[in-house]
Amino acid sequence: MQGSILVGSTSIVNGAVTGLSNTTWTGTNVQADRAATEGQLQQVSQAQIETNNTAVKYATSEQNGNTVVDYQNIVLAAPEAIVSKDATTIKFHHRWYNHQ
Structure with a gap:
């Protein structure tokens, strides 16, 4: 095949690498000199979106x-956030956090 390389189950065709075994991001055993796959980048991106959706802003x-x-007021980005009348208790997704 012209323009391609096959090594085991990994192939490079026109500059695109496929068949990699390290496609899941675990956050452990990070290799600084190893590139991330599109799947790993998508996992990290989704985690950031989920964090942003529940952030206090x-x-x-x-x-x-x-x-x-307005640094005097915050917005609770969680879709199911409930604040008590005295503003000392906040409920996020059925978990309670008390401010003392």
């Missing part, structure tokens, strides 16, 4: 075409 508003950050 500062409130923002638009003023004169600019986004202004």
